[in-house]
Amino acid sequence: ARFALLKVLNELVASATALIDLQLVEHSFETAHLLAWNKSVVFPDTKTDLLQKTLQATQVSGNAPEVSLNRGTHTAERRRKDRTVFTQLQQHLDQLGHSLVQISDRRDGNRMAWQVTFVGEGGSDYGGLYRDSIREIAAELQCEPKNGLNLLVPCPNQRLASGSNQDKWVPNPASKSPADLRSFRFLGQVMGACLRSNAPLEVDLPSQVWKACVGEHVTVADIASIDERFGEEIEQLQGIQTEEEWVERNVTWRVRSVSGRVHSLVPGGAKTHVRWQEREEIVRAMVSWRLAELSTQIEAIRGGLLSVVPTRVLPLLTWRELQVRVCGMPVILVNKLQQITVYDNFEGGSEHGVVKMFWKVVGGMTDEDRAALVAFCWGKRRLPAENSGVHMTLHFARGMGDEHLPISHTCVFQLDLPNYSSPEVMRDKMLYAIRSCTAIDNDNRAGGTLYASDDEEEKEAAEKESRQEEEQEDFVEGGMGAEGRGWLSIPLDGGHTRSRVAVSMNLPPPPDADGPSSKQPDPTHQVVGGGVTSAP
Numbered sequence: 001a002r003f004a005l006l007k008v009l010n011e012l013v014a015s016a017t018a019l020i021d022l023q024l025v026e027h028s029f030e031t032a033h034l035l036a037w038n039k040s041v042v043f044p045d046t047k048t049d050l051l052q053k054t055l056q057a058t059q060v061s062g063n064a065p066e067v068s069l070n071r072g073t074h075t076a077e078r079r080r081k082d083r084t085v086f087t088q089l090q091q092h093l094d095q096l097g098h099s100l101v102q103i104s105d106r107r108d109g110n111r112m113a114w115q116v117t118f119v120g121e122g123g124s125d126y127g128g129l130y131r132d133s134i135r136e137i138a139a140e141l142q143c144e145p146k147n148g149l150n151l152l153v154p155c156p157n158q159r160l161a162s163g164s165n166q167d168k169w170v171p172n173p174a175s176k177s178p179a180d181l182r183s184f185r186f187l188g189q190v191m192g193a194c195l196r197s198n199a200p201l202e203v204d205l206p207s208q209v210w211k212a213c214v215g216e217h218v219t220v221a222d223i224a225s226i227d228e229r230f231g232e233e234i235e236q237l238q239g240i241q242t243e244e245e246w247v248e249r250n251v252t253w254r255v256r257s258v259s260g261r262v263h264s265l266v267p268g269g270a271k272t273h274v275r276w277q278e279r280e281e282i283v284r285a286m287v288s289w290r291l292a293e294l295s296t297q298i299e300a301i302r303g304g305l306l307s308v309v310p311t312r313v314l315p316l317l318t319w320r321e322l323q324v325r326v327c328g329m330p331v332i333l334v335n336k337l338q339q340i341t342v343y344d345n346f347e348g349g350s351e352h353g354v355v356k357m358f359w360k361v362v363g364g365m366t367d368e369d370r371a372a373l374v375a376f377c378w379g380k381r382r383l384p385a386e387n388s389g390v391h392m393t394l395h396f397a398r399g400m401g402d403e404h405l406p407i408s409h410t411c412v413f414q415l416d417l418p419n420y421s422s423p424e425v426m427r428d429k430m431l432y433a434i435r436s437c438t439a440i441d442n443d444n445r446a447g448g449t450l451y452a453s454d455d456e457e458e459k460e461a462a463e464k465e466s467r468q469e470e471e472q473e474d475f476v477e478g479g480m481g482a483e484g485r486g487w488l489s490i491p492l493d494g495g496h497t498r499s500r501v502a503v504s505m506n507l508p509p510p511p512d513a514d515g516p517s518s519k520q521p522d523p524t525h526q527v528v529g530g531g532v533t534s535a536p
Contacts, residue, residue: 006041039316047316051325054313055196064104064112067092069133070119076139081148085136089114090186100193100308110411113193128410131199131379137190138202142169151175151183153259155206155226163228168206170226170258171297181300188304191326195309198390200328200382210319212298213305220287227258230290237283243276251279255286257293265289321385328382332370334363336383337392344414345396354396358417361427372434379410405433 069088072079081087093100093114104112110127123129141152152169171184194201206226211218224231240246253269254262264270265285274282306314314322329336338350338359346352362370371381377392384390393414397407400418402425407416420426 006043039318042316044321047313047321050316051313054310058101058310059196060099060102062102062104064102064115064130065093065096065098066115066117068117068119071136076136077143077148079140079148081150084140084149085133086140086149086183086186086190089133089137089190090183100189101196103193103196111197111199113197126411128379130197131410134190134194134199134201135375135380141187141203149183151180151187152203152205156230156258156260157226157228159260160229163226165206165226167204168226169204170206171209171294171301173257173259173293173297176296181296184297184300185304185307188301188306189308190304191301192305192308194327195325198384200380200384201326202380202382203327204330205323207319208294209298209301210323213302213314214317214319214322215315216319218291220291223287223290227290230256234283234287237279240279246276246279251282253282253285255289258290263289324385328380328384330382331367332374332383334359334370337362337370337374340383340390341392341394343394343396345398346394352396354417354419355394357420357423357426358394361423361430364427365431369431369434373430376434376437377408377410377415378413402429405429408433 067089069085069092070083071085072083074083076084098114100113102113104115106112106127110130112125112127112130114130114133116125116129116133117123118129118132140149144154150172153172155165155168155170157163158166158168175184191201191203193199206222208218208222208226211222220231220234224234237249237251240249251274253265253272253274255265256262262270265282266272317325343349343352343355346355349355362373365373374383374392375381390413393412395414395416397404397416397418400416402418402421404418406418406429408414409416417426418429420429
């Protein structure tokens with residue numbers, strides 16, 4: 001009976017939402033407030049249907065703008081602010097006056113808010129490079145850079161290595177200049193574009209940010225979830241029972257910020273003692289200050305998000321539902337991956353022996369390796385939200401065997417799986433591929449147009465690397481992909497494969513007249529016929 005009642009309620013919600021102004025969610029006498037307050041009884045499928053209809057109704061059709069981005073040879077944490085993918089993209093889109101509400105829908109199912117060319121790197125963007133640019137942005141946001149963005153900082157629990165949620169990053173309270181706030185707004189717009197295009201942005205923001213975006217109240221529990229020390233301090237102050245104990249505590253009018261700095265709540269607060277009669281007032285003041293500390297930055301993020309995603313549907317989502325919509329599912333569950341997988345060229349589909357072997361191998365992987373597998377096949381380490389319409393294709397490369405590596409096509413989320421003879425062989429080949437290969441490149445050589453190093457030592461290292469590469473040319477062509485990892489283009493059957501073979505930065509020496517070195521494996525034996533990532 002209860003389910004039947006909920007079903008009728010959801011049917012009414014689905015039909016009446018168009019008549020309700022959800023922007024009035026803060027007004028307690030409005031229907032919008034009542035609906036948002038009871039959002040937990042609205043079925044996920046009802047919310048998904050309303051969200052998709054709203055996004056489709058507000059989407060601007062057209063081709064995604066083409067942007068040229070140069071990520072250079074430095075990893076995310078070493079890039080200067082003006083050389084980050086985030087800043088370059090922001091500048092490009094500002095110059096074009098482009099609205100991220102405009103999403104390009106491709107026939108292959110890929111959706112893109114912008115189309116990417118990485119300077120000095122091969123690759124045609126059919127969705128894979130777009131997702132790779134989003135991965136770069138997430139990496140740049142969530143690192144402690146020398147001269148980088150500095151928009152997000154580690155939460156207190158991460159900084160002190162204590163408590164839960166140590167993976168969270170919070171808006172930097174010191175980043176509040178007009179330029180910083182424009183960047184926070186752009187972050188919100190990128191979040192909205194990722195939601196619209198089903199391309200997860202792998203940022204780990206705290207509940208405080210997500211709750212503000214959907215209109216839920218932030219409490220001291222949200223702060224304590226990322227700042228255990230603050231939560232304990234509040235509990236201890238509230239637990240003091242006598243004036244004598246209070247005096248011994250030596251409480252002053254100050255509060256510690258999310259960045260760890262001490263701030264006075266009144267003039268000279270750090271030296272002004274709080275009287276016993278003021279014990280409740282100091283607790284309220286500390287909590288209020290911390291609740292408001294990041295309000296400027298969070299409001300800028302929220303404003304950017306709401307400029308891309310309509311406000312009429314967000315209040316129906318819980319903060320966790322919005323987080324998954326934007327960021328994807330942080331843990332790759334095998335059953336969830338199975339649900340979105342389709343099978344190509346396998347007789348019997350999921351009952352084929354190689355398919356069963358594949359899921360046995362995936363089930364035995366660590367969370368980190370499963371995330372790497374999804375990144376290898378799709379360019380992102382997280383799956384999109386359920387009911388997003390995204391599917392992974394598992395293709396049976398029946399003409400390939402134990403001597404081959406798997407091949408991925410990131411633009412269409414496809415993995416070509418050879419006909420391996422045993423789970424052990426499959427596991428070894430898959431782990432080698434997903435752990436070694438992160439670059440996306442066609443047969444173009446990545447070099448000559450990346451950022452020149454500002455450091456003489458780095459220039460010398462680059463010249464040395466170039467000489468080493470020339471020494472390899474007799475038997476292999478190569479280049480450097482993102483994050484300093486190498487790729488090789490191996491001649492196969494008289495031509496060049498379009499897929500990539502993953503290798504470490506230290507390439508083995510070419511074979512000498514007597515054959516391969518006894519200490520170094522013959523590279524041709526390692527990679528014969530094996531391709532690893534992304535032909536479009």
